[in-house]
Amino acid sequence: MNIDGGNYVITGEPGKKVDLQLIVMNKENKNRQFMYMVNTAYTNDSGQLAYDKTKVTDPALKIQVKNTASPKKTVFSVPANTAATIKFSITIPKKAFKGYLMGGVTIYPYKEKGKGTVASNGTLIKNKFSYSIPIQIHQVNGENEDAKYSVNSVKPGNVTASSGNTPGVLANIHNSTNSYMGDLSSKAVVTKKGDKSFKITETKNNQEIAPTTNYNYSISWGKKSLQAGDYHLKLTYTAPGGLKNWVLNKDFSITNNDAAKYNKLAGIKPNYLWLWILLGVLALAIILGLGIYLGKRNNNNNNNGNNTTRRRRR
CATH class of the missing domain: 2.60.40.10 (Immunoglobulins)
Structure with missing residues (x-):
């Protein structure tokens, strides 16, 4: 010893x-x-x-x-x-x-x-x-083990960040071996399927993953609200000196109910701008449709009146 x-x-x-x-x-x-x-x-x-x-x-x-x-x-x-x-x-x-x-x-x-x-x-x-x-x-004479990291699950939740309580996701990370690699640096990138403009990045240092353990790696959404959809997580751990790295990938989904729940807990009010825009478009479509309908009806009435006058002259 x-x-x-x-x-x-x-x-x-x-x-x-x-x-x-x-x-x-x-x-x-x-x-x-x-x-x-x-x-x-x-x-x-x-x-x-x-x-x-x-x-x-x-x-x-x-x-x-x-x-x-x-x-x-x-x-x-x-x-x-x-x-x-x-x-x-x-x-x-x-x-x-x-x-x-x-x-x-x-x-x-x-x-x-x-x-x-x-x-x-x-x-x-x-x-x-x-x-x-x-x-x-x-x-003595026991073999060393290489780390085997994996993502068990990714779930929405509330994350404590420097800006306060924010919505985000919790990735449960698992080390399935009796290995300890010291202080690891990490980078998490979350993308959304069907939306190339969406990207969340979280970097952390001094991640110490104990042997045969699992823990929740938090990823803050910042000022953005959670939105329902299908997402992908790419999480990279890097050993001290950059000698080795581990790349973990996981697909996950966020439901409407979960998004509303954790946005509310984080104090983010729902954004109804999309609804007002939709209502405005529908109202405009109704007005245009009604205008076209009334215009056609007036034209038909005028044509019927002209035809009646011509018949009487004969």
């Missing part, structure tokens, strides 16, 4: 037990309790590694890192202005696996209320801190 960049990197024979420890400091003038827990790593919807879920589920996930730890979780006390050493162990699974298992040991204050601060817009924010140290487990 070694510590690489703040990570516990554990490599050993299947079944080997590795003892670890960490130091927790309490700088306050009172005794405090902390929660220690080991969890399996996953990717949150911001595209970052996270370790705060006690249960991570994914169809490809066979071994939970939390099940390799002893203890899995515990509450401990740290006296005022002192430090405590927490000892725990990780047992490398006996079952053979490729690549890396990833998880993390997390420490946070136990049953303490968050400290409130007021943001510039007047919103009350309660802060609770936690600290996590990543864990990587690899079997």
Whole structure:
């Protein structure tokens, strides 16, 4: 075992037990309790590694890192202005696996209320801190695995962007292997079938996709409203240094009901300009048609009158 960049990197024979420890400091003038827990790593919807879920589920996930730890979780006390050493162990699974298992040991204050601060817009924010140290487990002579990314689904939804809450879509991205490629850059391009002028582009950096995980990659529509139709997503991930990339493609559809629902939630009012234009065209067509009809009827009446006069003269 070694510590690489703040990570516990554990490599050993299947079944080997590795003892670890960490130091927790309490700088306050009172005794405090902390929660220690080991969890399996996953990717949150911001595209970052996270370790705060006690249960991570994914169809490809066979071994939970939390099940390799002893203890899995515990509450401990740290006296005022002192430090405590927490000892725990990780047992490398006996079952053979490729690549890396990833998880993390997390420490946070136990049953303490968050400290409130007021943001510039007047919103009350309660802060609770936690600290996590990543864990990587690899079997000696175990094969590495290449990443296999795919798009499970693309669904409309509301997206938090720099401009606020906007309509958009959520692409559920899946990594089906025990692979971790580090910080990835990404570019998503959405096009609409039958409309060559429509194009939405979203770029993101520092996307960390954990092994055997799935997460929602958000794509904001910006100021545009969602419209019903058939669409296509092309999403490209690029490894650090541009050494490798993965291109993912997925067709998807947006219904009228979903478009109306998420536009409303984002505060976008329906645009009825198209309806007024249609009504105007129909009104003009009716007026023109009525004019033509009345004109023909008057011509017929005049012709009938002229024919009657001519007959009488004979």
